[in-house]
Amino acid sequence: MKPLIELKNVQYGYPGRGGGSSRVALQDVDLQIGEGEWVAVVGANGSGKTTFARLCCGLLLPDAGQVWVAGMNRAETRHRAEIHSRVGMVFQSPEDQLVATTVAEDVAFGLENLQLTPREIGRRVEETLRAVGLWELRDRPPHLLSAGQVQRLALAGVLALRPQAVIFDEATAMLDPQGRHMVQKWMRRLHDRGVTVIAVTHFMDEAALAQRVIVLRGGQIVADGSPAQIFADSQALESWGLELPPAAALAERLRPWLTGLPQHLYTEEALLASLPSFSGHGFREQRSLAQVEASSAGGAAFVARGLQHEYLSGTPFASMALRNANVEVALGEVHGLAGATGSGKSTLLQHLNGLLKPQAGQVLVLGEALHEPGVDWVALRRRVGLVFQNPEVQFFEPYVGDEVAFGPRLAGVSDLRERVRWAMEVVGLDFETFKDRWLMSLSGGEKRRVALASALALQPQALLLDEPTAGLDPHMRRSVLRLLRSLGQEGKTLLLSSHRMEDLAWLCGRLTVFAGGQDVLRGAAGEVFEQVTALRTWGLEPPLAARVAKTLIERGWPLPVGLARPSALAQALHEVLQ
Amino acid sequence: MSDFEFLRHVTIGQFAAQDSPLRRRDSRARLVALICLLVGVTFATHPAGLLLGLLLTLLGLWLGRVPFGFALRGLLPPLPFLLFLAFLQVWINPLPDSNILWQAGPLLLSGADLWAGLGLLVRFSALLLLLTLGTFSMSTMEMTRSLGRLLLPLGRLGLPTQDVTMAMQITLRFLPLLAQTAERIAKAQAARGLDWERGQRNLFERVRQVLPMLTPLFVNSLRRAEQMALAMDSRAYAARPGRSSWVEYHFNGWDAALVLFAFVGATAMIWL
Numbered sequence: 001m002k003p004l005i006e007l008k009n010v011q012y013g014y015p016g017r018g019g020g021s022s023r024v025a026l027q028d029v030d031l032q033i034g035e036g037e038w039v040a041v042v043g044a045n046g047s048g049k050t051t052f053a054r055l056c057c058g059l060l061l062p063d064a065g066q067v068w069v070a071g072m073n074r075a076e077t078r079h080r081a082e083i084h085s086r087v088g089m090v091f092q093s094p095e096d097q098l099v100a101t102t103v104a105e106d107v108a109f110g111l112e113n114l115q116l117t118p119r120e121i122g123r124r125v126e127e128t129l130r131a132v133g134l135w136e137l138r139d140r141p142p143h144l145l146s147a148g149q150v151q152r153l154a155l156a157g158v159l160a161l162r163p164q165a166v167i168f169d170e171a172t173a174m175l176d177p178q179g180r181h182m183v184q185k186w187m188r189r190l191h192d193r194g195v196t197v198i199a200v201t202h203f204m205d206e207a208a209l210a211q212r213v214i215v216l217r218g219g220q221i222v223a224d225g226s227p228a229q230i231f232a233d234s235q236a237l238e239s240w241g242l243e244l245p246p247a248a249a250l251a252e253r254l255r256p257w258l259t260g261l262p263q264h265l266y267t268e269e270a271l272l273a274s275l276p277s278f279s280g281h282g283f284r285e286q287r288s289l290a291q292v293e294a295s296s297a298g299g300a301a302f303v304a305r306g307l308q309h310e311y312l313s314g315t316p317f318a319s320m321a322l323r324n325a326n327v328e329v330a331l332g333e334v335h336g337l338a339g340a341t342g343s344g345k346s347t348l349l350q351h352l353n354g355l356l357k358p359q360a361g362q363v364l365v366l367g368e369a370l371h372e373p374g375v376d377w378v379a380l381r382r383r384v385g386l387v388f389q390n391p392e393v394q395f396f397e398p399y400v401g402d403e404v405a406f407g408p409r410l411a412g413v414s415d416l417r418e419r420v421r422w423a424m425e426v427v428g429l430d431f432e433t434f435k436d437r438w439l440m441s442l443s444g445g446e447k448r449r450v451a452l453a454s455a456l457a458l459q460p461q462a463l464l465l466d467e468p469t470a471g472l473d474p475h476m477r478r479s480v481l482r483l484l485r486s487l488g489q490e491g492k493t494l495l496l497s498s499h500r501m502e503d504l505a506w507l508c509g510r511l512t513v514f515a516g517g518q519d520v521l522r523g524a525a526g527e528v529f530e531q532v533t534a535l536r537t538w539g540l541e542p543p544l545a546a547r548v549a550k551t552l553i554e555r556g557w558p559l560p561v562g563l564a565r566p567s568a569l570a571q572a573l574h575e576v577l578q
Numbered sequence: 579m580s581d582f583e584f585l586r587h588v589t590i591g592q593f594a595a596q597d598s599p600l601r602r603r604d605s606r607a608r609l610v611a612l613i614c615l616l617v618g619v620t621f622a623t624h625p626a627g628l629l630l631g632l633l634l635t636l637l638g639l640w641l642g643r644v645p646f647g648f649a650l651r652g653l654l655p656p657l658p659f660l661l662f663l664a665f666l667q668v669w670i671n672p673l674p675d676s677n678i679l680w681q682a683g684p685l686l687l688s689g690a691d692l693w694a695g696l697g698l699l700v701r702f703s704a705l706l707l708l709l710t711l712g713t714f715s716m717s718t719m720e721m722t723r724s725l726g727r728l729l730l731p732l733g734r735l736g737l738p739t740q741d742v743t744m745a746m747q748i749t750l751r752f753l754p755l756l757a758q759t760a761e762r763i764a765k766a767q768a769a770r771g772l773d774w775e776r777g778q779r780n781l782f783e784r785v786r787q788v789l790p791m792l793t794p795l796f797v798n799s800l801r802r803a804e805q806m807a808l809a810m811d812s813r814a815y816a817a818r819p820g821r822s823s824w825v826e827y828h829f830n831g832w833d834a835a836l837v838l839f840a841f842v843g844a845t846a847m848i849w850l
Binding site: 054057058059080081084085088089091093095096097098099100101102105108109110111112113114115116117118121122125141142143157158161350353355356377378381382385386388391393394395396406407410411454455458 | 813
C-alpha cells in the first residue's frame with residue numbers, strides 16, 4: 001500500500017505559560033498511513049489524539065521530525081494548499097467550522113481558496129450539497145439549521161475539496177445515535193471510494209469498524225494493530241483508559257452461558273449474527289419481568305402536562321420545540337429522557353427549573369405550579385439544579401473554588417467554605433488540591449465534576465442533567481455514571497437526558513421517550529427498549545443488551561421480556577440454564 | 579417571550595431573496611449606487627436637495643419592490659428619538675432669521691428653525707429607508723463579496739483587502755453565535771440562582787448583571803474564533819495568495835446607468 005501520510009519521529013509541544021517550558025503533547029511518533037486505509041485513533045482525554053490529527057492534516061508543524069503527505073514535506077510552505085486540499089478535517093463542534101452566512105457559500109469557501117473556476121465551484125457545490133441532502137436549504141443561514149444539518153454541512157465543506165483523506169476529530173462525540181450513524185455511514189462510503197479515513201474517537205464500537213486501531217497514551221503510540229489485536233488484551237485496554245467495544249464486552253459477559261459464541265466479536269452486527277438458538281429443555285412460556293412502578297408514595301417531583309414552547313415566537317424564524325409534552329417523575333426517582341437531537345429534551349429540562357416559562361400547558365415542580373403567577377423563580381432554581389450539556393463552555397469564574405461557590409454565595413450560605421468543600425468532595429474532587437486550580441487547566445472529566453459540584457453546592461432537592469456523559473472518554477464516563485448512581489441511591493431525584501441508551505438503561509428505572517416535541521412512549525426502561533422498530537423511527541437505537549435479548553427470544557430462548565442491562569440478561573440466562 | 583432569547587435582537591441580514599428590477603443589477607452597481615445616495619442625502623443642504631433625495635429613495639424602494647408598509651414600519655421604532663432630535667434642533671440652536679414666528683422670553687421660534695427641524699426628520703427618514711432598501715435587496719454575502727471586489731484595486735497598493743472582506747464576513751457569521759453564547763452563560767448563571775428577572779426591570783441592575791457575563795463571553799468567543807480559524811486553515815484559507823470567486827460579475831450598460839443615475843442624483847442633491 002502506498003503511504004499517504006507519514007510521520008517521522010515527530011515531536012510536538014504546546015508552549016508553556018510565559019513562554020517557559022513546554023508541555024509535550026506528542027513524542028517519538030513514527031508511522032505511516034496508507035492510501036485507502038481506515039484508521040481509528042483512540043486514547044484517554046489528553047493523550048494527544050487531537051494534536052496527532054492536526055499534525056496529520058498539516059494544521060500544525062512538528063517541533064522535531066517530519067510530516068509528509070502524498071510525498072510532500074509539510075515544512076515546505078509551497079505545499080500547504082495542496083496538503084490541505086488532500087487531507088480534510090471534520091471538527092468536533094460543527095457549527096464553529098462554518099464560515100459563511102449561507103449554506104452554499106460555506107461549501108464554496110474552500111473551493112475559492114483553491115482558486116477553482118466559478119463554473120467548477122458551482123458544479124462541486126451542487127454535487128456535494130445534493131450528496132449530503134442539503135441542496136434545498138442552500139440559501140439558509142447556518143445558525144438556522146438543525147444540529148444534524150449543521151453536521152452534514154460541515155462534512156460537505158470538506159468533501160467538496162475531494163480530499164484523499166478525511167480526518168474525523170471526535171466528530172461524533174456530541175451527536176445523537178442517528179447523527180453518529182450518519183457520520184459512520186459516510187466513513188464507510190468514503191472508505192469504499194478509496195478515501196483514507198482517520199477517525200479519532202472515544203467510541204470503541206466506532207474504532208472496531210476500522211481496519212487498524214492506533215492507541216495513544218501520554219503522547220506516545222502504545223499500540224498499533226487490527227481491532228482484534230488491540231481489543232484482545234482487556235487489561236492493557238484498562239491501563240490505556242479504554243474499554244472493550246460494547247459488543248465484545250457483552251459477549252465476554254454472556255460467554256459462560258452462550259458457550260458457542262465465537263471469539264473476536266467486536267461489532268454489534270457480528271454479535272447479533274452469531275447468537276445461538278436455544279437447544280435446551282427450558283420452560284418455553286414467556287415470562288415478563290415485574291413492572292417497575294413509579295413509587296408515588298413520596299409524591300411527584302416533576303409533572304408537565306400539555307406543555308408547549310416556541311422559540312423566537314413572532315419572528316420569521318420561530319420554531320416549535322415542544323408541542324405537547326407530558327412527563328411525570330416521582331420524588332426520589334431516577335428518570336431518563338431519550339430522544340433524538342431536536343426532540344425537545346433540553347427545552348423540557350429548562351422548563352423544570354423555571355429557566356423557560358410555560359407558554360401553554362402546566363408545569364408542577366416540587367408541588368409548585370409554574371404556570372400560575374407569583375412563582376419565586378430564584379428560590380425554585382435553588383431547589384432544582386440544572387447541569388447543562390457541555391457545562392464546560394459555561395464556566396464564568398477562573399478558579400474551581402469560585403465556580404462551585406457561585407450559587408451558595410448568592411444564596412447567602414453562612415459557611416461557604418464548608419459547603420464548597422462538601423460539594424467538591426461529593427463529586428470526588430479533593431478540596432485542597434482543586435479549589436485554587438484554574439478551570440481551564442482541568443481535564444474534560446474533572447470539568448464535568450466541577451459542573452456537577454456547582455449544581456450540588458446549592459443542595460438542591462432534585463437535579464436535572466442534560467447529556468451528562470457526552471464527550472467524555474470511557475473511564476471518565478463510567479466514573480460520572482457511578483457518581484450519578486450513588487446520588488440516586490441516596491434518594492436525590494434525578495432527571496437526565498442522554499443519547500447513550502446504555503447509560504439510561506444502567507441508571508434509570510423508568511424512561512420517557514421524546515420525538516418531535518412530544519412524549520411518545522413512557523414506561524419501565526426494559527419495556528421501552530422492547531419497542532425496537534418504534535424507537536428506530538424516532539431516531540433511537542435500543543441498548544445492545546436489549547437487542548441481544550430480543551434476538552435470543554426470537555431464537556427460542558425462554559427469556560422474560562424487558563431485559564435492557566447486561567447484568568439482568570446474564571442473570572436471566574443463568575436462570576434459564578439452571 | 580423568554581427572558582433569554584438574545585437571538586431575537588439580531589436582525590441584521592433579514593434579507594428576502596425576491597426578484598426585482600433592482601436585484602437583477604450587478605451587486606457592485608447596487609452597492610455603489612446605495613453609497614452614492616447615502617452620501618447625497620447626508621450632505622444635501624438645501625430643502626430641494628433633500629426632497630430630491632427622498633424622491634430618489636422612494637424610487638429605489640419601488641425598484642427594489644420593497645413593500646412600502648414594511649419600509650415605513652421600520653421608521654416607527656426610532657421615531658421618538660428622531661422627534662426628540664428635531665425638537666432639540668428647533669429649540670436649542672436658534673438660527674439667525676428675521677422671520678420670527680413666536681417668542682416668549684429667551685425662547686424663540688423662527689421659520690429657519692422649523693425648516694431645520696423638518697429637514698432633520700426628512701434626512702434621517704430617508705437614510706433609514708435607504709438602509710432598509712440596502713438590507714432588503716442585498717444579502718450579506720452579496721455585500722461582502724461586492725465590497726471585496728470593489729476594494730480589489732487597493733490590494734495593489736499592498737492593503738490586505740482580502741482579509742478585510744473575510745473579517746467582515748466572519749463578523750456577520752459570528753453575531754448569532756455571540757448571541758447564542760451570551761444566552762448560554764446567562765442561563766447558566768440564572769440556573770444557579772442569579773436573579774435575572776430583577777435585572778429585566780431595572781436598568782442599573784441589568785448593567786450590573788451583564789458585567790460578569792463579559793469575561794466568559796470573551797473567553798468563549800475567543801475559543802470559538804480559534805476553532806474557526808483552524809477550520810478555515812484546514813480548508814486551505816490563505817494557503818495560496820488570493821482566492822477565486824464563485825460569483826462571476828458582468829457589468830453591463832444597465833448597471834452603468836444605475837451607477838451614473840445615482841451619482842448624478844447625489845451630486846444634484848448636494849449642489850442644489
